[in-house]
Amino acid sequence: MLSRPRPRLLAPLLAAALVGALTGCSLLDRDAAGTPAAQPSAGTAGGGSQLEIPTTVAAGQVSLLQRLGADGPLRTLSVERNGAWQCLDCAGDGVTSRGTLAPELTERLQVLLANPALTTETDQARKYRTTCIDALTSSLLTSTGLITSQDCPGEERTAVAGEILLLLTQATPAEVNG
Template identity: 55%
Template sequence: MVRPSWSRVPALSAGVLLATALTGCALLGDAGNATTSGQQGSATPTPTGNLVTLMQRLGGDGPVRTLDVEPTGRWQCRDCAGDGVDATGALNPEQTSRLQRMLADPALARETDQARRYRQLCIGVLTSTLLIPPGLTVTIQDCPGEPAPPVAYEVLLLLTQATPADDKG
């Protein structure tokens, strides 16, 4: 479950959405290359799987929490708790395996913003965006009455429960 301190957060503004999209494109370009080179047997082995990035916004002008999780389970969080502090760590092997299974689930492609024709409906709620290669974006708002896409929501829960996600703002 998403921690209570993140339960009600204003939606992203248009400027933040643009910055998020541009950041996501840059991240996805790097992630796609790492995954592809590993699958083609490059000299530097990269585990097969998907890099996933989670971006969360607390408040209309609050900080953006960014979490990158590699296929190995290693993660790096920037501004983890909204206090400017970065952290690193690793998921345990079971969490890593579970995450990669969810990211490989074909149902996830039906949960993308494009497939759902997603548009932000709420103001004042937590907005979480998952960026998954190759160019998939899934946005989830903690919006009353809005159903969460099931596979993406499970990914969100795993990531928020296994990494620092407390708001100190």
């Protein structure tokens, strides 16, 4: 008898697909000489001393992946339940930053992440497809699923995920620079 795939496996698969799409279908980048240079490896949010690109997050955690256009730097921000955050290439300068959200922002973030409406904003629920070229693409990885948006004309903003995105980009060192 065949068993049905479990929904909890969907988020890691979507995250892996997103990472592939955002990194040009490869976790390798090329330097000026055309030699491959390894990128951070995939893992879970908040692991180890080196920031990793997340593929799953637990309840109360969130990761933000942003890229401006197809060739822009990948900004990876991971926030733990307690408000501790790590950001790889926050300003597009290759620098890894760490910090902690203010207590009121941590509390607000937890309220937003627990909002049941977030489940209706996932890419799967909205049947989301990217539509713009060379736009800023932002993907939030939450325990409810992946939520992607682009800064392009006519794109409707998701209410809860839009607030999370705004909170994260205003509370960390910098936004992606083009």
